[in-house]
Structures are given as structure tokens and as C-alpha cells.
Amino acid sequence: MAAAAQQPITYTLSFPNAVHHEADIKVVFAELPAGLFSVRMARSSPGRYALHEFAKNIYKVKAYNSVGQEITLTRPNPHQWDIPSHDGTVTITYTLFGDRADGTYNGISEEHVHLNMPATLMYGLGLDNRARLVQFNLPAGKNWQIATQLKKETTPNTYTAPHLQYLMDSPVEISDLKFSEWQLPAQNKTIRIALHTQAGDKAFADYTTKAKKVVAEAGAVFGQFPDYDFNSYTFLACYGPQAVGDGMEHRNSTFITSSQPLENNVNTHLSTFSHEYFHSWNVERIRPKSLEPFNYAEANMSGELWFAEGFTNYYGDLVLCRSGVNTVTEYAQNISAELNHVLNSPGHQYFSPVQMSYQAPFVDAAQSIDPVNRVNTYISYYPFGSVIGLALDLTLRTRFKIITLDTYMQAIWRKHGQPEIPYTLTDLENILGSVTRDPEFAQAFFQQHIYGLKLADYKFLLAQAGFLLRPVNPNKASLGLTLLNFRNNAAVIQTGTLVGSPLYQAGLDREDVIQTIAGKKINSYNDLAAALAAHKPGDRVNITYTPRVGASKETIVTLIPDPQLEAVPYETAGLPLTKQMKAFRASWLSSKVKSGRK
Ligand SMILES: [Zn+2]
Ligand SMILES: [Zn+2]
Known part of the structure; x- marks a missing residue:
């Protein structure tokens, strides 16, 4: 005071x-x-x-x-x-x-x-x-x-x-700002967008119309809006060449920035809008104890970022789908991108989501000049936490029917957000136990997926809602997801090779230059694609390469199926969408503003 x-x-x-x-x-x-x-x-x-x-x-x-x-x-x-x-x-x-x-x-x-x-x-x-x-x-x-x-x-x-x-x-x-503002229902609270952009009024009107839906849909997750200080919440949007892409949450406002203009990017910019607005509950008021009070003299470490950022990421996308800004197919593409990243990164064998959260001071806009082994050891707590949110939501809906991740978020809001009592990981586990009335389930979920290294069964969980998780190209042969940089007519391995991948097993690593695969010279991406297309997963092929130091070497690699995954609606995949799946999906992805509002 x-x-x-x-x-x-x-x-x-x-x-x-x-x-x-x-x-x-x-x-x-x-x-x-x-x-x-x-x-x-x-x-x-x-x-x-x-x-x-x-x-x-x-x-x-x-x-x-x-x-x-x-x-x-x-x-x-x-x-x-x-x-x-x-x-x-x-x-x-x-x-x-x-x-x-x-x-x-x-x-x-x-x-x-x-x-x-x-x-x-x-x-x-x-x-x-x-x-x-x-x-x-x-x-x-x-x-x-x-x-x-x-x-x-x-x-x-x-x-x-x-x-x-x-x-x-x-x-x-x-x-030179443009403004739009509206009142939240049944409350003396104003939501305001202050926009700095070169865009015309038409794009801003479209943005505002959709933004209102996103705000309402986020409120419906919790059943209540925060009691914003000084009775207003302000989006500080800056879009254009004067800005750099970002989003940053605050108690009663957010910076949402992009170098891209608003015109033709309304939905892309609303993705950051949705994420940051969800933070006005999750992280600003539902606040990890580890960040209180914020220390301006040191790095602030929190083991809760898989929840504070990851669950916010999950809801940022879900709210866009529920509000109709994004389609179900677009939502499935978001899920695909996140699952691809998490399931195909060796990092989940190294650190739990809590331990990944501890890495934030090294990765969140941190800079150092020495190489790191993050391609193998790290998965961002954003997608990692987001797919845990997905797993928990679908598990709750499958196992407890009327209890959903929304129910859980509402309970956390009542206990920690609204009274502004910072939470710990133990609090999150205890609340999961109380909303499900199954503390053993909560304990097992946290032990396996939050403190532990176990991944959920996403194929099974997504199937409940009629989404098929499958490899994009199961018959395509691959060297793994290692990044190759084609320069000076050579394929240079740009980062460390992924643990377990064919190149890793064969002993290749950063800065090695691949010369031939199965006798074919590799000068470009097209050469590589053609060389791999001539083979199938499981084939053993000769590879010649120049290591960082010394003369050329020759070895054998075993090709694997292309590991890329996608989640597609059953109806798109030509599979029958049952009544039960349809109902599950509707309950999950449909608007909560009209039907579920308390
Ligand atoms: Zn500006
Ligand atoms: Zn965030």
C-alpha cells in the first residue's frame, strides 16, 4: 500500500x-x-x-x-x-x-x-x-x-x-491510434482496443467484430470476467513495419504486435489476441507462487509455465475455434502442428513439463553464442503444455463425461484466481482431485505427465472426438527431421542430429556435409527428395559425407518412415463419424457463450 x-x-x-x-x-x-x-x-x-x-x-x-x-x-x-x-x-x-x-x-x-x-x-x-x-x-x-x-x-x-x-x-x-470499445455484459467493465496501424477502417471493423466473439468465448470458459482494475482492459495493438511480432500479457492490458499489417492478417493477429486475453485470467490472476513477487533484479524461474503458458496456448486456439473465427479443420491443423513438434522431439525423454518450464530463462528471448543441444533436449513449454491441456481435456471428457478442462479451470479460478491467491503445483493437483472426486486419478496424471516423462495416448484420445492421428506419408523413406541447409551445392547438417534418427545412429552431426545417398550426388533439396523417393522405409543405403575435420567417410543408414503426423477429422479421412463422436466433438468445440453461460 x-x-x-x-x-x-x-x-x-x-x-x-x-x-x-x-x-x-x-x-x-x-x-x-x-x-x-x-x-x-x-x-x-x-x-x-x-x-x-x-x-x-x-x-x-x-x-x-x-x-x-x-x-x-x-x-x-x-x-x-x-x-x-x-x-x-x-x-x-x-x-x-x-x-x-x-x-x-x-x-x-x-x-x-x-x-x-x-x-x-x-x-x-x-x-x-x-x-x-x-x-x-x-x-x-x-x-x-x-x-x-x-x-x-x-x-x-x-x-x-x-x-x-x-x-x-x-x-x-x-x-495516432484508432479505438474501439465495448462493455462486458452485466458489468461496469470496458474492453478497449487501441490500435496503431496503417490499416483502413474496414480491416479494423472486421477485427473488432471477431475480437468481441473471442472475448465473450474466453469469458465463457471461466463463467466470469476478471474484475479489471480501473474498470477496463486495453489491447495495445501495434501492427506494421514499426513493430516486431510478439504478445505480452499484463493485468489489465496486453501488447500485441506484428510487423505484418492488419489487412489480410486479421485471423493470424487474433491468434495472439486470443492467447494474451486468456492470460488476464491464467497467469495474471491465476498466478504461480514462484513468480510472486516478480523479481526485477534476477531471472524468474517457474515450474508452472507448462500450465501458465501451455494451457493458455491450448485455450487460445480452442477459443478461436469455439467462437467460429477458426474452423474445425483449422483447429485440427493447430493440434497437428503441436503434436508433431512434441511427439517427434526427443526432448520428452530428457525433461518433464515442469523441468522444461525451468528452462525458460535460457530460451525465452535469451541469447548466447555457443551452440546448445536443444534440438534433442528441449521442447517449448508452449506446445508441450498445450498438448497436455488437450490430453487432460479429452481424458476428463472420456472418463468423467460432464467434467471438462473448463470445469477444472473454473475451480482453479474460484480458489486462486478470483481471490488472487498464488498457486503451487500441489494446488493444481489437489484441485484436479477435487473436481474429479478422484484424487488417485489426479495423482497418477501429475506423476506421469507433469512430473514424469510419459506422453498421453493421443491417438486414442483424439479418436473419441472423431479425429484420426496418423503419419502424413507412412510409405515415404526419411533420414529423420534433421535440418539440412543446401549451400554451395552441398547438403550441410545445420543443427545436431536428432537422437535415434538414421543420421544420428550413423554418427553424423552438425556441420557434416552429405555428398551422396545410394550413389546419387546430393546438391539440392530436389536431389535429396529424388534419392529418398527411390527407396522405402527400412532400406539400408550407402551415404558418403565430409565430416567437420578430415577426409570423406562412407557409412550405411537405415531409412525410417517419414515421422510427420497429422490429426484429421474422420469424415475427411473417409472414416465413419459416429453419433457419439459427433456429440463429443460438439461438446468440446462448440460455442459456450450461447449454451453454457451461467
Ligand atoms: Zn505502435
Ligand atoms: Zn503467453
């Missing part, structure tokens, strides 16, 4: 050199306790799990006392500035550079000011509970407006946040 008597920390942001991607920022810290005062730039940002070292884009840092005299600053570590002594008021000024408008970084240009607060604002140590006031000096001659979840004050272009956590969670989009 903010102490009412204390002056808020005041931030003033100006953009006189936006053309070169700079902002001038001034922060006034008043009523400081005597002694050493330290300010920092965040190293991490909520919703992104790697370290981003935001201090790297800050320069010309200066400090002044209450009468405007410059005072001494020292640098104890790369993220921090220390002021050894002061007179109770410290003003810091600095220049910020930002040229990547996405969910994590900043885009400052003549087109817009797009700010993620941890990448933007310095904070003072020990002042987390102080209120904040943020003032924007907008450039003259532009028709710019401000969109943010910060609380709007009566002074123009002025906003407040009750404390540091809310400030950091509140991104801002300033540009």
Missing part, C-alpha cells in the same frame, strides 16, 4: 529525438531517507523469463539535489547507480534508446512511442510501495494519443500507479 502522506515518485518522459529512437527521462525521488540511495534498471520483465539487461540502453545518467546541483553517482554493478549522499530529494535524468517495438523492449520513432516499463524506467531501491506519477510530453504537431492500463489523472497526459509492481506491469502505446 502506498503511504498517502508521501510524495509520489515522478517520471517525466519527453521525445525530442524520436527520429533517432531516443527518449529523455527525468525521475524525481523526494522524501528519501538519509544515507546511501540506489537506483536500478530492471534486468527482467514480467512475462519474459530471460535476463534482458535493460541498463544497456541507458546513457547520459546524471543526478541532482533539491536545488538542482549535480551530485555524485557511482556504479557498483552494471544495473545500478549509487548516490552516496543527498539532501532528501534526488532527480535523475537519462537518455533511453529503444528501437524494437515488441512485448519486452521499446520502440521510439516518429511513428510511435511504444514502451515496456521495465525497459524504460529506473526505480529506487527500498521504495517499491510508493505511488508513481508518470507524465508524457507529447511532440507537437502530431495527432498522438496515449493508451495504457495506468490510471488516467485529470491533468492532461498524466497517469498514476499505486506502486512499483503496477507501474512495471503497465506498457504504453502512444501514436
Whole structure:
């Protein structure tokens, strides 16, 4: 809680050199306790799990006392500035550079000011509970407006946040914005889309019509909308060459960005819209204990991302199907892509979904220059968690009939989301036990599929809804899913070969160059396809290759069936769709807004 008597920390942001991607920022810290005062730039940002070292884009840092005299600053570590002594008021000024408008970084240009607060604002140590006031000096001659979840004050272009956590969670989009908004049923809550794009009004109208359906359908999963702070939720959409594709969830808003224009991409952009909006329940209010409070000075590790991100991914797609934005066939294609990735990645033999979630600080927009063995050891908790959501939903529907994943999500919402009590993995398991009234089932499911390495029987589960999981080309011979790069008339193995694949078994690895297969020279993708087409799975063929070091080698590989999978509706596959399957599928994929609303 903010102490009412204390002056808020005041931030003033100006953009006189936006053309070169700079902002001038001034922060006034008043009523400081005597002694050493330290300010920092965040190293991490909520919703992104790697370290981003935001201090790297800050320069010309200066400090002044209450009468405007410059005072001494020292640098104890790369993220921090220390002021050894002061007179109770410290003003810091600095220049910020930002040229990547996405969910994590900043885009400052003549087109817009797009700010993620941890990448933007310095904070003072020990002042987390102080209120904040943020003032924007907008450039003259532009028709710019401000969109943010910060609380709007009566002074123009002025906003407040009750404390540091809310400030950091509140991104801002300033540009020539288009708006659409509507009220949620039976509540005094506004849903708003603030759109920065070069698109025309027709595309925006189409986007808004479909967006309303997505919002309603997401609400129907939980049977209730969150009680948004300050009575509104804002989509901060930035689509066009000024942006980079991303989506980032926040309590009462989301950044949804893409370099692709809105025209002809309405449904693609709604996929991110749907995912991020689901987060306003799952992760923003149904919150893993491991992320509370968010630590801006370190990487934040959570073993729950298979649920927080993965189940959100599952519902992001499901809501698009239920709302009619995507067809059942398109939904089946989404499932196919995810199952293909998860079932064909050796990673599921290395780490459980909980352990995969622990990898986030190494993979979520993290960068390093040394090669890693992730082709073999890693599966993103997004598709991994998503197919676990699919497995749990279909298992519940098969085994417990009227209990579904929606029932489970509603129970988690009531126990943890609505009262905002952070959850643990044990809580998730216990709630599964209580909604099914079968704690043994819940325990087995978690032991096998969440803490363990066991994959669900997707072929059986999908068949209940009349979807056939099958190999796309069962008779096609393959070397496995290893990535080959055809350059300079040679087939270069680009990444490590997949554990168990023919190339791996034969001892080939990264940077080896394949020369011939069964005597045929391989110069291009077409050469490779032709060489494999002359054989069938199980054939043993000669392969010659040049390893990274040394002379050419010759070995034998055993070709396997093309491992690619697809899930197709029974009716498409020419199989009979029974009444029971039809009913199962309808209950799963049909809209819950009309029929199931409480
Ligand atoms: Zn923008
Ligand atoms: Zn997400």
C-alpha cells in the first residue's frame, strides 16, 4: 500500500529525438531517507523469463539535489547507480534508446512511442510501495494519443500507479491510434482496443467484430470476467513495419504486435489476441507462487509455465475455434502442428513439463553464442503444455463425461484466481482431485505427465472426438527431421542430429556435409527428395559425407518412415463419424457463450 502522506515518485518522459529512437527521462525521488540511495534498471520483465539487461540502453545518467546541483553517482554493478549522499530529494535524468517495438523492449520513432516499463524506467531501491506519477510530453504537431492500463489523472497526459509492481506491469502505446470499445455484459467493465496501424477502417471493423466473439468465448470458459482494475482492459495493438511480432500479457492490458499489417492478417493477429486475453485470467490472476513477487533484479524461474503458458496456448486456439473465427479443420491443423513438434522431439525423454518450464530463462528471448543441444533436449513449454491441456481435456471428457478442462479451470479460478491467491503445483493437483472426486486419478496424471516423462495416448484420445492421428506419408523413406541447409551445392547438417534418427545412429552431426545417398550426388533439396523417393522405409543405403575435420567417410543408414503426423477429422479421412463422436466433438468445440453461460 502506498503511504498517502508521501510524495509520489515522478517520471517525466519527453521525445525530442524520436527520429533517432531516443527518449529523455527525468525521475524525481523526494522524501528519501538519509544515507546511501540506489537506483536500478530492471534486468527482467514480467512475462519474459530471460535476463534482458535493460541498463544497456541507458546513457547520459546524471543526478541532482533539491536545488538542482549535480551530485555524485557511482556504479557498483552494471544495473545500478549509487548516490552516496543527498539532501532528501534526488532527480535523475537519462537518455533511453529503444528501437524494437515488441512485448519486452521499446520502440521510439516518429511513428510511435511504444514502451515496456521495465525497459524504460529506473526505480529506487527500498521504495517499491510508493505511488508513481508518470507524465508524457507529447511532440507537437502530431495527432498522438496515449493508451495504457495506468490510471488516467485529470491533468492532461498524466497517469498514476499505486506502486512499483503496477507501474512495471503497465506498457504504453502512444501514436495516432484508432479505438474501439465495448462493455462486458452485466458489468461496469470496458474492453478497449487501441490500435496503431496503417490499416483502413474496414480491416479494423472486421477485427473488432471477431475480437468481441473471442472475448465473450474466453469469458465463457471461466463463467466470469476478471474484475479489471480501473474498470477496463486495453489491447495495445501495434501492427506494421514499426513493430516486431510478439504478445505480452499484463493485468489489465496486453501488447500485441506484428510487423505484418492488419489487412489480410486479421485471423493470424487474433491468434495472439486470443492467447494474451486468456492470460488476464491464467497467469495474471491465476498466478504461480514462484513468480510472486516478480523479481526485477534476477531471472524468474517457474515450474508452472507448462500450465501458465501451455494451457493458455491450448485455450487460445480452442477459443478461436469455439467462437467460429477458426474452423474445425483449422483447429485440427493447430493440434497437428503441436503434436508433431512434441511427439517427434526427443526432448520428452530428457525433461518433464515442469523441468522444461525451468528452462525458460535460457530460451525465452535469451541469447548466447555457443551452440546448445536443444534440438534433442528441449521442447517449448508452449506446445508441450498445450498438448497436455488437450490430453487432460479429452481424458476428463472420456472418463468423467460432464467434467471438462473448463470445469477444472473454473475451480482453479474460484480458489486462486478470483481471490488472487498464488498457486503451487500441489494446488493444481489437489484441485484436479477435487473436481474429479478422484484424487488417485489426479495423482497418477501429475506423476506421469507433469512430473514424469510419459506422453498421453493421443491417438486414442483424439479418436473419441472423431479425429484420426496418423503419419502424413507412412510409405515415404526419411533420414529423420534433421535440418539440412543446401549451400554451395552441398547438403550441410545445420543443427545436431536428432537422437535415434538414421543420421544420428550413423554418427553424423552438425556441420557434416552429405555428398551422396545410394550413389546419387546430393546438391539440392530436389536431389535429396529424388534419392529418398527411390527407396522405402527400412532400406539400408550407402551415404558418403565430409565430416567437420578430415577426409570423406562412407557409412550405411537405415531409412525410417517419414515421422510427420497429422490429426484429421474422420469424415475427411473417409472414416465413419459416429453419433457419439459427433456429440463429443460438439461438446468440446462448440460455442459456450450461447449454451453454457451461467
Ligand atoms: Zn505502435
Ligand atoms: Zn503467453
